[in-house]
Amino acid sequence: MSDAFSHSDPAQVTIDGIRKAADLISGAVLKTPCLPAPRLSRLTGADVYVKYENMQVTGAFKERGALVKLSSLSEAERKRGVIAVSAGNHAQGVAYHAGRLGIPATIVMPALTPFVKISATRDYGAEVVLIGNTLAEAKAEADRLADEKNLVWVHPYDDAHVIHGQGTIALEMLEAQPDLDTLVIPVGGGGLISGMAVAAKAIKPGIEVVGVETVLYPGMWGAMHGKDVRCEGATIAEGIAVRD
Template identity: 55%
Template sequence: MTVTFSDIQAAQTRIAGQVDRTPVRHSRRLSELTGADVWVKYDNLHFTGSFKERGALNRLLLLTPEERKRGVVAASAGNHAQALAYHGGRLGVPVTIVMPEGTPFAKINGTRSHGATVVIHGLDFTASTEEAKRLQAEHGYVFVSAFDDEGIVAGQGVCGIEFLEDAPELEALIVPIGGGGLIAGCAIAAKAMKPDIKVFGVEAARYPSFTAKRAGEPPICTGQTIAEGIAIKAVGDIPFALANDLIDEVFVVDEADFERGVSFMVTLEKTVCEGAGAGGLAALLRYPERFRGMKVGIELTGGNIDARMLAVVLNREMVRERRLIVYRILGDDRPGMLSAMAAVIGGLGGNIIDVVHNRLALDVPAKGAEFDIMVETRDSAHADEIGDALKDKGYALRMG
């Protein structure tokens, strides 16, 4: 079992002209935000919206004619599914994909639109994999792992070649880790091209499978995460064996870090990013002192996020920054009360988004009312200014 730099170069030649070469750009805004000197590889600009195309196409091109006829089956939360479905359709290879329940609609619909058969089965990736292997045995399909496959790893390694060809000055790469195929390929390529480069991984705190395996401990992986693309309970044996000695450090980041990463990609970089795709930026935000002043490349792995979830994340970041705040005010239930409060808020430039009256809470007087007034503010200082003005007018704020 091995994947060499030569294998990755061969994959680069094999897939050339069939997969977009995505851009690498220096980001002044993210550099100012994090204190590092940041380059971004925009793999969300692939046709199917993620880095998975390189590995999927390389693996399909390695199939024998007989295997192509039988077709392939895979388990995927979405990005591997779409890549395999799209290139399988192009090459005339039948594709069946098993997806876990709760997979974002954008990824389910994208996979079906490319002609694949989609089976929704299991609460997580592990259960979906078991079903995919059952279908393999029943129908004679070729099972194509999303990461635990040498052909997949070699294809994903092309990302590392492109990154360093376009930004040879980089001192470090940060790559999200799910099953490990991407970081294994990138680490092999990057270390071959520039032996002194640092390669860092990043995992979701709820799915730290690579970190656990490094420590020789069973992984404790559970719960929902916005980074569902890397929500893998067990890192692949092949990528782990290939990458473990090449990875300098793996960072574990929280849900809020991923959310902030998605939000900053939208607001600062003007690009749509899914949860897992924000992993590199999340690590920079979580551990700024570790990267300050370094020339760092972050791999934006994909942009397949549901519109509703993107809206939720952006609004949550506004709440986090107190640019969206709820003033809970206990007052008299009499005509003109709301108008008077609104005049204070509007007079200071606050934008009222929503108002809720609560007259039935037992800790509110029978002749009183509780008002939840949601206000858009400029920043935290502006939120405090409005709150202080309401208090100065005699309104009792119960929460600000």
């Protein structure tokens, strides 16, 4: 699997890279259904389809990018082990596939992470380090551990391999529903929408791509409009509550 991508990140995200990622994860990540959503269709007056990534083993799309990144590592890097920071979905995706591939994984999580996510991450075989009250504090400890133990970073979104993996969702959606004219995509760190937009626009240039953020964490909106925004507060959309 490690031959699918070079051991260093590609210079840019491409449709060819996303197609290679789709081949790489085939059989290891579920090709989830993209099905009609009658209630949402009635509420919106549109024909709405939902991509059921909650059916993945770890319950989220994050497995895709994590597996592509892990598969890109050299044998020497695999032996060194990997490190990630996450309060949940990315942690479980990295832990699960690192365990499958025999790669030691350390996951640093804020101390206030829900126990069910901590337990699941440990159950997949990762070493979990709990520290701090925020992802920023956890990241600082992860930086220290990465330097101390010479671990390889698996970033949740700022990595071309990860973005290629997330882009495979758009390939599957347009294969299942070629008539889709709009993709509505949640935005946290931006890895998901980046990969999906590249894939969708390459396949269907006229398709509209709409990013959605929670109003309490409008970081992407602020960046695109040149505005200073405040990102803080409690939200049920904790998976996209990203400060930067």
